[in-house]
Amino acid sequence: MKKKLAIAIVMIFSVHASAYAINAKYRQQLERSGCTQASEAQGCDITKTKEENAKMGFDTGIPAEKAKTSSQTPYAGQWVAVGPTGGTVATIRIDEKERVWVNGKPVKAKRTDGALVFRQGVITYTIQGDRRLKGKDVWHSSDAGTSGKIVSE
Structure with a gap:
């Protein structure tokens, strides 16, 4: 019985101690920016404010309508290209300047016929500027010949 209790106490303290693994300055930067460690790895900038990161499309707890500006592009935000099987x-x-990152890597984009078109490798992505057009945000792989939709997060 004492052995089980000792093991339980050691486990509780080891789990409790790991919550303090980040330093105070880093914790303050995360709180100010609205980023989490996971969103920071996806590009959330801890040197910016919650409002600035919300405009970049990151969930910072600020309502999206409050973070948006009147000159914001219809393409700005987080998107997911979904495969034929749902993956x-x-x-x-x-971002609001129409700079594009695919899987965290910057790519060049251009506007073509009211859509933002960009390419990474053999995959071409097309996102329509007119948000009333449903199901028209698509990707196409010229290598595999597969296509799928792109959805906003």
Whole structure:
């Protein structure tokens, strides 16, 4: 019985101690920016404010309508390219200046016929500017000949 109690106490203290693994300055930066450690790995900038990160499409706890500006592009935000079987092909982030990152890597994008078109490898992504067009945000792999939809997060 004492052995089980000792093991339980050691486990509780080891789990409790891991919550303090980040330093105070880093914790303050996360709180100010609205980022989490996971969203920071996806590009959330801990040197910016919650409002600035919300405009970039990250969930910071600020309502999206409050974070948006009147000149915001219809492409801005977080997107997911979904495969034919429902799996994630790529995660896409577009900021208010229409800079695009696919799986965390920057790619060049251009506007074509009211859509934002960009390419990474053999996959071409097309996101429509007119948000009333449903089901028109798509990707296509020229290598495999497969296609799928792109959905907003």
